Structure formats: C-alpha cells, structure tokens
Amino acid sequence: MHPSQQISQWLHLFEQVLTEQRFEELPELFSERCYWRDMLSFTWNIVTLEGVDAIEDMLRATSRSVTPQNWEIEGEVSEDADGWTCWLRFETQAGLGKGHIRLNEGKCFSLLTTLEHLADYPPAVGSLRELGVELTAAKGRQSHGQKLQTRTKKLRTEEQPYCVIIGGGQGGLALAARLKYLNVPTLIIEKNARIGDSWRNRYDSLCLHDPVWFDHMPYIPFPEGWPVFTSKDKMGDWLDMYATVLDLDCWTNANCRSANFDSENLNWNITVDRSGEERQLHPRHLVFATGMSGYPHIPEFEGQELFQGLQIHSSQYKTGSDFRGKRCVVIGSNTSAHDICMNLWEHDVEATMIQRSPTTVARAQTVLDCVLGSLYSEAALASGIDTTTADYTATTIPYRLLEQRQKQVCIEMRERDRELHEQLIDAGFLLDFGEDETGMVLKSFRQAGGFYIDVGASKLICSGDIKLKAGREISRLQPDGVLLEDGETVPADIIIYATGYTSMNKFVADIVGKDMADKVGRCWGLGSGTQKDPGPWEGELRNMWKPTQQEGLWFQGGNLAQCRHYSRFLALQIKARFEQLATPVYKRAPVYHLS
Numbered sequence: 001m002h003p004s005q006q007i008s009q010w011l012h013l014f015e016q017v018l019t020e021q022r023f024e025e026l027p028e029l030f031s032e033r034c035y036w037r038d039m040l041s042f043t044w045n046i047v048t049l050e051g052v053d054a055i056e057d058m059l060r061a062t063s064r065s066v067t068p069q070n071w072e073i074e075g076e077v078s079e080d081a082d083g084w085t086c087w088l089r090f091e092t093q094a095g096l097g098k099g100h101i102r103l104n105e106g107k108c109f110s111l112l113t114t115l116e117h118l119a120d121y122p123p124a125v126g127s128l129r130e131l132g133v134e135l136t137a138a139k140g141r142q143s144h145g146q147k148l149q150t151r152t153k154k155l156r157t158e159e160q161p162y163c164v165i166i167g168g169g170q171g172g173l174a175l176a177a178r179l180k181y182l183n184v185p186t187l188i189i190e191k192n193a194r195i196g197d198s199w200r201n202r203y204d205s206l207c208l209h210d211p212v213w214f215d216h217m218p219y220i221p222f223p224e225g226w227p228v229f230t231s232k233d234k235m236g237d238w239l240d241m242y243a244t245v246l247d248l249d250c251w252t253n254a255n256c257r258s259a260n261f262d263s264e265n266l267n268w269n270i271t272v273d274r275s276g277e278e279r280q281l282h283p284r285h286l287v288f289a290t291g292m293s294g295y296p297h298i299p300e301f302e303g304q305e306l307f308q309g310l311q312i313h314s315s316q317y318k319t320g321s322d323f324r325g326k327r328c329v330v331i332g333s334n335t336s337a338h339d340i341c342m343n344l345w346e347h348d349v350e351a352t353m354i355q356r357s358p359t360t361v362a363r364a365q366t367v368l369d370c371v372l373g374s375l376y377s378e379a380a381l382a383s384g385i386d387t388t389t390a391d392y393t394a395t396t397i398p399y400r401l402l403e404q405r406q407k408q409v410c411i412e413m414r415e416r417d418r419e420l421h422e423q424l425i426d427a428g429f430l431l432d433f434g435e436d437e438t439g440m441v442l443k444s445f446r447q448a449g450g451f452y453i454d455v456g457a458s459k460l461i462c463s464g465d466i467k468l469k470a471g472r473e474i475s476r477l478q479p480d481g482v483l484l485e486d487g488e489t490v491p492a493d494i495i496i497y498a499t500g501y502t503s504m505n506k507f508v509a510d511i512v513g514k515d516m517a518d519k520v521g522r523c524w525g526l527g528s529g530t531q532k533d534p535g536p537w538e539g540e541l542r543n544m545w546k547p548t549q550q551e552g553l554w555f556q557g558g559n560l561a562q563c564r565h566y567s568r569f570l571a572l573q574i575k576a577r578f579e580q581l582a583t584p585v586y587k588r589a590p591v592y593h594l595s
Contacts (some may be wrong), residue, residue, distance in 0.1 A: 003076045003103075003588065005223075006106060007073055007084060008105055010103060010106070011071040011072070011088070014024075014108075015071050017029065018059065021063070021064075023060060023496045026056050027052050028053050029107060030052045031301050032103060033051070034050075034107075034109055034111075035046070035048060035049070036113070037049075037110070037395070037396075037398050038112075038113045038114075039112075039569050040114065040115040040383060041090075041092055041113045042063070042066050042068070043062060043584055043585070043587065044386075044576075044583045044584060046540050046546040046569065047539070048399065048400070050398075053571070054498075058586060058587075061529035065584065066092045067092060068092050068097070069092075071088060073086050073087070073089075074087040074089045075087050081100045082104060083105075083109050084102070084104045085101065085102045086100070087099070087100055090113070092307060094115060094118060095116070095117050095119040096115075097115055098114050098116040099111065099114065100112040103167065112392075112395060115569070115572055117572075118575060118581070121575060123181040123182055124182075125181050125291065133568050137355055143478075145378070159185065159281050160185075160281065160282050161249070162189075162283055162284050162574075162578055163186045163187075163284070163286075163287060163574055164189060164270060164286050165189065165287045166187060166288050166290055166511070167189070168190030168195045168198075169289065170217065170239060170254070170560050171290075171556045171558070171563040172287070172289035172556065173242055174217055174218050174564055175287060175563075175567045175571060176248045176249075176250075177218050177248065178571030180248060182571055182572075182575040184574060184578050186249065186543055187249045188243075188248060188249065189251050189254045190544070191254065191255050194240055195240045195242075195244075196236030196239040196240040199235045200232065200236040201238065202232055203317045204318060204319040205231075205340070205342060206231075207229050208560070209229065209364060209367075210372070210453075210560065210561070211228045211377070211378070211380070212226050212229075212230065213372070213387070213390075214559075215230065215560040216560075217238075218568070219246065220245065222238070252530035253274060254272050256511055257272065259271075259512050260512070261516070262282075263554065265553070266284065266552070267284050267552075268285075269282055270286065280574060284577070284578075285510075285553075285555045286553055286554070288508060288511075288554070288557075289555075289556040290507065290557070291492055292448050292504055292558065293503075293558045294317075294504045294505065294506040295507060296313040296314075296501055296502075297313075297497075297500050298311075298313055298497045301476060302477070303476040303477035303483075306477060307477045307479060307492075309495065310493070311494075313448075313499070314340060314498040314499075317340055317496055319343065320346060320347030322345040322365055324347050324349060325348065326350070326494055327491050328344050328350065328480070328492065328495075329352045329490055329494070330352065330496045330498050330501050331354045331482075331495065331496070331497050332353075332354075332356075332498030333357070333359045333470075334359055334449050335502070339455075340496055341353050341466045342455075342456050342466070343582070345466055350467070351467065353461070353467070353469070354469045354470075354482065355429065355470040356472075356473060357430070357489060359429075359431065359432065360431070360434065360439060360443055360452070361421070362451070362453055363416070363422060365451055367413075369416070370412050373392055391564065394565075400539065402442070402445075403442060403528075406438040406439055406442050407436070407437055407438055407439075410433050410437055410438060410439030413439060414445060420454070426462070427464070427468055428468050428471075429470055430471055431466060444485060444559075445541065446528050446530055446534035447530075447533055450532075469490060472485050477495070482495065503522065503523075504523050504524075505521070505523070505594060505595040520549050520550050520591065521542070521549070521593055522542055523541075523542055523544065523557075524544065525541065525542050526538055526539065526540070534592070534593055536592060541558075542593075543555050545566040545569055545570045546569075547585045547588050548572070549589075549590075549591055554574075556570055571592070
C-alpha cells in the first residue's frame with residue numbers, strides 16, 4: 001500500500017474511533033512508544049502526551065467537546081528516520097486545525113495537532129484586511145493620524161484594554177501584533193523612552209547570534225538584503241518601526257508598579273507610573289513579556305566593599321572606550337562575558353575572564369549548518385521551506401525526542417569544531433556539552449543559557465589576548481583586584497559581573513505579590529532533572545504561552561523565533577476568551593518550583 005494510502009486509512013480509522021468513542025482501539029492506532037503534542041486544538045493548552053494511556057485519558061476528557069472531524073492529508077508524504085510523515089488538516093468545534101503525523105509500520109509514532117484559526121474569528125489579514133482610507137467623500141472625516149490620536153486618548157480616559165502586556169521588546173510586540181489583527185484591544189507598557197531601547201541601551205558589541213532567517217517578526221519579515229547577523233541598534237530601530245507601522249498601542253516611559261487580580265470581577269487592577277503620572281488600568285488579561293530573567297544578579301564576595309575600582313553588572317556595560325588602558329576583570333563565561341571581553345580588547349583594555357563553571361561553545365557557522373540551516377537559511381527558502389513551515393516543522397519534534405536527536409547533532413558539531421575546542425582546552429578553557437551531551441540547544445530550553453556562539457571572542461581566548469582564569473573560585477576581593485582560591489591575585493581597575501539575572505519569579509512577585517508569583521511558580525525549563533532545570537519531567541516549557549495556575553496571567557518570551565511562533569497560540573487563547581468561547585483547559589500544569 002502506498003504511504004499516502006496508509007496515512008489516509010489511518011486517519012479514517014482514527015476519526016471513527018474519535019467519533020464513536022472507541023478508545024479501547026487506540027493501541028491498534030498508536031505505537032507502544034508514541035507522542036502526541038497538542039497546541040490548543042484538543043486541550044486549550046500546550047501539552048505533550050507520552051504513551052497510549054496518556055493519549056486515551058486526554059481523549060476521554062476532551063473529544064466530545066472538541067468534535068474533531070474532516071481529517072485530510074495536506075501536501076506530499078515524505079519519509080524521515082521515524083517513518084512516513086505528512087501535514088494534516090482537520091476541524092474542531094473551535095476552528096481550523098493544522099497537524100503533522102509520523103506513521104511507522106501502520107501505527108502513529110508522533111502526532112502534532114494545533115489550532116490554527118478560530119472558525120468565526122479569523123485574523124484581519126490578506127483578503128480580510130481593513131479598508132483603511134474610505135474611498136468616498138464624508139464631512140468631518142478623520143485622517144489616519146487623527147484616528148490614532150482619538151484612539152490613544154480614549155484608551156487613556158474612556159476605554160480599557162482587554163489585555164495589557166508588560167514589556168515592549170520582541171515578545172510583547174509580536175503578541176500585540178497578533179492580537180491587533182484578531183481585534184483584541186491591547187496595550188503595551190514599556191519602561192524605556194522608546195520602543196527598542198531595551199536593545200539600544202545594552203553594550204555596543206551586542207548583536208543577534210542567530211541568523212536573519214530565524215529572527216523574522218510576525219507579518220513583517222526583514223528585507224531580503226538585511227544582514228545575516230543584526231546589530232543591537234539596528235534591532236532597536238526595527239522594533240520601533242514595527243510598533244509604528246502596525247499602529248500598536250504602546251505607553252513608553254511607563255512602569256507597572258502593581259497588579260492585583262479582582263476575583264469577583266475577574267479583572268486586574270493595575271497601577272502604572274507613566275512619566276510621573278499615575279494611571280489605573282483594568283484589563284482581563286495580563287501578560288509578562290519582559291524576557292525570561294528578572295533583576296541583574298551580582299554574587300556576593302567577601303571584600304566587595306573594599307575594592308577601590310568600579311564594579312558594574314554586564315547590563316550596565318556600554319563600551320570599552322570608557323576604560324581604555326585599564327585592567328578589567330569579567331566574572332562569567334557565557335555570551336555576555338565573551339561579547340564584553342571582545343569589546344574590551346577592541347578598545348585596548350586588558351581583559352581577564354574568570355570562568356567558574358564550564359561553558360558550551362560552538363562556532364556560528366556550525367550552528368547555522370547543524371542546527372538551523374535545514375529550516376532557516378537561504379537554501380531552505382530555495383527548497384520551499386518558508387518561515388511558517390519551518391516553525392511548524394520544528395514544533396513536530398516532542399522535547400523527549402529532541403533530547404535523543406540533539407545528542408547526535410552535538411557529536412557532529414563537536415567534530416566540526418574539534419580544532420577550536422582543542423585550542424580552547426589548551427588555553428585552559430572549561431568546555432562542556434551539557435550533562436547528558438545534548439549540547440547548546442537543550443541548554444537553551446533547560447536553563448536559557450550556559451553557552452556561547454562564537455563570533456570572535458574564542459580566538460582571542462586561544463591567543464591569550466583575552467586572559468583566562470578558569471576552574472578556580474574567587475576567594476575574596478581586594479582593594480586592587482580579585483584573589484582566587486589558589487592564592488593568585490588578578491589585578492583589576494574594573495570588575496564586570498557577567499553573572500546573569502535572578503529568576504523572573506522575583507520580578508513577577510514585585511508586581512503581583514509573592515503569593516501570586518508562588519501560585520504560578522517558575523518559568524522556563526522542561527523538568528529534565530539537569531542542573532538549573534529540576535524535575536519532574538514536564539514535557540513543555542514551564543508556564544510559557546499557555547494557561548498558568550492564575551487565570552488571566554500569561555508569559556510570553558524566548559528568542560525571536562519562539563516569540564514569533566508561539567505568539568500565535570497565546571493570541572488565540574486570549575481571543576477565544578475575548579469572544580467568550582468555551583476554553584476548558586486540560587491538564588493545567590502543576591507548580592513544582594517557586595523560583
């Protein structure tokens with residue numbers, strides 16, 4: 001039987017089982033080891049079900065209200081290491097679904113189901129876009145600018161946004177754009193003076209280490225001539241343009257001081273300080289889109305108060321030109337530490353990196369070739385894989401399978417980067433590839449850090465131009481430098497702490513209160529049981545883009561690609577509630593960790 005016929009037959013039997021509730025037949029359809037990743041279409045949640053029993057439990061709880069039907073193959077059937085694969089179309093009570101299946105020896109090995117559009121509320125794009133300027137004469141008609149001014153004034157004085165997003169970076173803007181075209185009144189609260197300042201205000205050498213094909217925003221892709229790696233000022237200007245062109249409602253110079261949930265009226269009472277003036281907002285939904293970290297973290301060392309030079313966190317660093325001719329110690333060895341050390345060297349500053357724990361390092365070209373290139377590259381575009389297709393394709397791999405696949409990817413990356421790694425080891429640099437040898441990709445999901453994509457600093461470490469003190473803890477700070485545990489003193493005029501940030505939970509607690517922050521718990525991580533990602537296994541990223549334990553409180557974040565792709569699902573959840581659709585959540589994730 002041809003593979004497309006096998007999959008068509010499987011879909012026919014699957015639809016019968018769902019329609020007639022014959023769940024005892026599921027073992028005939030699914031492999032003993034199987035995975036079903038659902039994004040809203042069955043669960044109004046983002047969950048991965050592992051094994052037939054978990055799938056049966058979900059279907060018994062959801063299928064009657066979901067009423068899935070009209071399952072069809074979309075496009076060509078192809079083959080990968082886990083079987084025959086193809087894209088699917090289906091319908092539910094709520095809307096149109098997009099899916100993907102891997103069929104192995106007649107049984108489903110992996111299934112992806114997503115809610116792509118709400119049936120009665122499609123986004124106002126394409127043929128549904130608004131008319132804009134009315135092509136007729138009308139007295140008293142407002143210009144586009146006047147309409148924007150009127151809407152902004154009403155938002156301040158008469159109307160309330162349905163959703164408030166804290167943070168006007170790529171995460172907040174991507175979600176606001178999705179909600180705009182779903183006609184959900186949304187307001188962004190941004191602490192900086194301009195949209196994009198969260199990028200502009202960082203150190204001069206900051207740039208995206210991911211390539212342009214990976215970083216597009218919803219609705220407005222970067223131009224075809226945009227550079228492969230984007231500088232921080234260029235990124236800041238792009239975000240500013242994005243908010244302006246899409247007419248997103250943003251309050252800049254605005255700080256959210258507090259947010260309390262009114263359990264009787266089911267809305268938030270939010271206090272905002274905007275340019276020194278206190279404002280009150282009462283949305284139904286509050287989204288934190290402030291990145292996955294909290295406040296700058298500076299570890300405590302004995303003698304910090306005695307050091308006679310300057311001590312700053314990496315978030316305060318701007319340029320090495322401020323320290324020309326000085327001796328600078330950078331504590332840390334991940335991306336910011338490498339970028340800052342390289343920038344210091346470029347400005348004739350003596351830079352010493354103190355590495356206290358191992359770091360995963362890969363060359364930028366290796367990441368392009370081994371991790372991103374098959375989906376996000378010029379070659380991928382030439383083969384017909386556009387950004388949306390790439391996003392959905394990446395989503396078809398459950399995180400449990402990703403662990404196994406990334407072990408193989410890590411082996412290939414290490415072979416490609418063997419020479420660089422040998423040189424780094426010779427220089428004394430501490431390398432690792434994750435506790436289970438899954439490399440930087442799984443580190444990003446588990447702990448949102450612990451790696452460096454080399455854009456030049458590694459060569460300087462190997463040559464000794466960036467000095468390195470690795471594998472030794474700091475004993476104390478002295479007036480003129482840093483004393484290491486083995487008795488060596490590293491002289492310093494400036495100490496820069498590239499030591500990361502506190503948990504996002506602490507920032508959230510300052511806004512909504514500690515009790516509510518503890519109610520929703522930790523963000524990010526898979527529960528892998530590895531360092532900085534305690535178990536139990538959750539199978540999806542904690543609290544991200546899905547319902548939390550507090551109704552109406554959401555988290556939007558990640559890299560540009562994650563913000564782009566998952567914002568579509570978060571926007572659909574908020575839109576469904578805006579239209580008062582039934583959204584019964586299956587398996588709202590329990591809270592295991594508070595911070």
